[in-house]
Amino acid sequence: MSNLFLARLQFGVTTVYHFFFVPLTIGLVLLIAVMETVYVMRGNDAYKKMAKFWGKLFLINFAVGVVTGIIQEFQFGMNWSSYSRFVGDVFGAPLAVEALVAFFLESTFLGIWLFGWEKLSPRVHLLTIWLVAIGTTLSAFWILTANAFMQEPVGYTLRHGHAEMSNFFALIANPQLWLEFPHVWLGALSTGAFFVTGVSAYHLLRRNSTEIFKRSFHLGISLAVVSSILVAVLGHEQAQHLMTVQPMKMAASEALWNTSPEHAPWTVMADINPAQHRNSFSIKIPYALSVLAYNHLSGKVEGINQLQAQYEKQYGSGNYIPPVRTTFWSFRIMVLAGVLMILLALYGFYVSWKDRLLNRKWFLKSLIWAVSLPLIANIMGWIMTEMGRQPWAVYGLLRTQTGVSPTVSAASVLTTFIGFSAVYGVLAVVDAFLLIKFLKQHPDAEQHVLSTESMVTKPNL
Amino acid sequence: MNLNILWFALIVVLFMGFFFLEGFDFGVGMLLPFLGRKDVERRIVINSIGPFWDANEVWLLTAGGAMFAAFPNWYATLFSGFYLALFLMLLALIGRGVAFEFRSKVDNSTWRRTWDWVIFFGSLLPPLLWGVALANIMRGVPIDARMNYVGGFWNLINVYSVVAGVATVLLFVLHGALFLTIKTEGVLRERARAAALRIGGLTTVLLFVFLVLSYLWTDMFTKKGIDPGPVPVAAGIALISVRFLTRSRHLGWAFGMTGVTIILSTLTVFLGLFPRVMISSLNPNWSLTIYNAASNHYSLQVMTIIALTVIPFVLAYQLWNYWVFRQRVKPADHLDY
Numbered sequence: 001m002s003n004l005f006l007a008r009l010q011f012g013v014t015t016v017y018h019f020f021f022v023p024l025t026i027g028l029v030l031l032i033a034v035m036e037t038v039y040v041m042r043g044n045d046a047y048k049k050m051a052k053f054w055g056k057l058f059l060i061n062f063a064v065g066v067v068t069g070i071i072q073e074f075q076f077g078m079n080w081s082s083y084s085r086f087v088g089d090v091f092g093a094p095l096a097v098e099a100l101v102a103f104f105l106e107s108t109f110l111g112i113w114l115f116g117w118e119k120l121s122p123r124v125h126l127l128t129i130w131l132v133a134i135g136t137t138l139s140a141f142w143i144l145t146a147n148a149f150m151q152e153p154v155g156y157t158l159r160h161g162h163a164e165m166s167n168f169f170a171l172i173a174n175p176q177l178w179l180e181f182p183h184v185w186l187g188a189l190s191t192g193a194f195f196v197t198g199v200s201a202y203h204l205l206r207r208n209s210t211e212i213f214k215r216s217f218h219l220g221i222s223l224a225v226v227s228s229i230l231v232a233v234l235g236h237e238q239a240q241h242l243m244t245v246q247p248m249k250m251a252a253s254e255a256l257w258n259t260s261p262e263h264a265p266w267t268v269m270a271d272i273n274p275a276q277h278r279n280s281f282s283i284k285i286p287y288a289l290s291v292l293a294y295n296h297l298s299g300k301v302e303g304i305n306q307l308q309a310q311y312e313k314q315y316g317s318g319n320y321i322p323p324v325r326t327t328f329w330s331f332r333i334m335v336l337a338g339v340l341m342i343l344l345a346l347y348g349f350y351v352s353w354k355d356r357l358l359n360r361k362w363f364l365k366s367l368i369w370a371v372s373l374p375l376i377a378n379i380m381g382w383i384m385t386e387m388g389r390q391p392w393a394v395y396g397l398l399r400t401q402t403g404v405s406p407t408v409s410a411a412s413v414l415t416t417f418i419g420f421s422a423v424y425g426v427l428a429v430v431d432a433f434l435l436i437k438f439l440k441q442h443p444d445a446e447q448h449v450l451s452t453e454s455m456v457t458k459p460n461l
Numbered sequence: 462m463n464l465n466i467l468w469f470a471l472i473v474v475l476f477m478g479f480f481f482l483e484g485f486d487f488g489v490g491m492l493l494p495f496l497g498r499k500d501v502e503r504r505i506v507i508n509s510i511g512p513f514w515d516a517n518e519v520w521l522l523t524a525g526g527a528m529f530a531a532f533p534n535w536y537a538t539l540f541s542g543f544y545l546a547l548f549l550m551l552l553a554l555i556g557r558g559v560a561f562e563f564r565s566k567v568d569n570s571t572w573r574r575t576w577d578w579v580i581f582f583g584s585l586l587p588p589l590l591w592g593v594a595l596a597n598i599m600r601g602v603p604i605d606a607r608m609n610y611v612g613g614f615w616n617l618i619n620v621y622s623v624v625a626g627v628a629t630v631l632l633f634v635l636h637g638a639l640f641l642t643i644k645t646e647g648v649l650r651e652r653a654r655a656a657a658l659r660i661g662g663l664t665t666v667l668l669f670v671f672l673v674l675s676y677l678w679t680d681m682f683t684k685k686g687i688d689p690g691p692v693p694v695a696a697g698i699a700l701i702s703v704r705f706l707t708r709s710r711h712l713g714w715a716f717g718m719t720g721v722t723i724i725l726s727t728l729t730v731f732l733g734l735f736p737r738v739m740i741s742s743l744n745p746n747w748s749l750t751i752y753n754a755a756s757n758h759y760s761l762q763v764m765t766i767i768a769l770t771v772i773p774f775v776l777a778y779q780l781w782n783y784w785v786f787r788q789r790v791k792p793a794d795h796l797d798y
Contacts, residue, residue: 108775437566
């Protein structure tokens, strides 16, 4: 195994793992902030209990997101030093701003929020959780600014053999960013929303603290409706943007080997044969790809073979075709998960609005499973967008293979890969165990495990 | 002052902040298994840094981000070069980060003891490795003409770097013990004070040894001559004063003085480096400097505007954080960790 392969594997595993936790953080904190706002505005104690209950689950999840984020930030230098030298002038800035603007904000105010229930006035305490929510969103914005540059490089000039920043405003006005950021952010909100509805459904099935969980459910499902519909709208816009900036990714995500006819059909599923550049079997919906790409019934979509020929002319000989199967299927799984989310959210909102939740047992059960849908969609979206960009690390500028650290041996990368993966495995088990333990607790019964001991035991002074 | 110097200074400030702040919570983490004999005492120890440790760690993340943005070559050479050392540090930071959060969430003594040791090792390794790393940066490491580190992990381990690592660990334990004397009360406070007195002497001796070795093994002597200048001297005086202040129970002052020692020692290291950021032991011309490792001027300008706008707010709300939780942690408090 080469150091390139191992470095890519490590990047993929770390990023996917990290992104199991991050969207839940972003989505859940917003709902907690809303709950605490209702508590402070109306003085309704149920909402305080809600904020505390969901807050505990938030913290368990947040811890793993933070520590894996440290690896995210440092692995560019560790495994991708040539990449870091090449784009550091441009790419480093949003990472530094993320740390300065977002990490400080969220970590400081989360500490104050967690420990400050009795030390601050309710309004100031409320402000702290909103600042955490703003911090997590700013964090997403800045890291996606960096990623958007990899998808659609702007605001730079090539000089002395590397990219130098020439226009910071172009970097934050990147059209890719303004589709990608809302898409990812809404996906994160839907993750928090489905988590809250799923856990609430679990308790409603058991008739635990029904008042608290009906309210939580209603809040969660409302956000689920809005976010799952808007995330699809933004996803659609992003796909259309791909047509102009990364047509190869679009073609690969459709397994479209040759340029389509004027009325392009959309392939629902296909048996893809990448070696022979053809699909031995496929099911298609007429006109649908033209609609997807242009919002019209007609319009050609360029094929992989034609784009490959064009890129060879533009960038020299080489293979410019991303892994087609992965790109194709990750896109479809994401879309399927997204569609299911919209349907479940709409029906759930209707049932919750009519206050018939307690009679819909099968539906509540399905919502427990639906917690996984946004997680799947998030991960598949990232796999599609990152794998679909290959062989480029920065589209059209730097190939992934030239970005790897030249002096870090394969053995070293393998060591860290095994080490990190083992830790990820242990953390996943422990985190799942704790999440399940705490989500099963009843918010009405005040957290006994945590505080009894400290109240009862007095140390011998 | 040009922007390259300004960014070097900002990164030095970030490292000072990181070592000062995370220094005491590393120290508290290392003292945890020894000072807290009963579970409630251990919880008080952990809760003393509860609202702070995560934000303290962000100083390191920001230093890393600032290196990436302002000196991409420094970031790339250091992180790909000190690869396995950094890997161990990341494992440690992961472990202690989740340990704080997970430890008291299950009422089982094996569970809690396990996480206590994760906190211990997670707090021990980073200062050890930072000491080792900084000593190597001062002394010079094999860096080739293309700015790549061409040594291995074992190149980093030598008498000089190990002395630096152990001295850093001890200094942070001392700093952490003194932090606990101002954040706890009763028997815990006494134990923390006793611990500070016990290791204070050894810490002073080891840091002095490190200074002497620095004259022998780095180019400090050729650069500065026999007089090390006011900064390390002041650091030494501050450290010596800690013992007297601890004895006379001026514990807040003592904590302040370990803080001064940490800040001035960090400054000494980086002043010794300046204007280099990584010294090549193969050829002085291959060293990385604040010029050949830097981002382009425009990028530094943009970052300067952002940093100088944001930093005052960050400092203000972090100070507010310490103000809100200024009281000692008591057994009757509601303990979140």
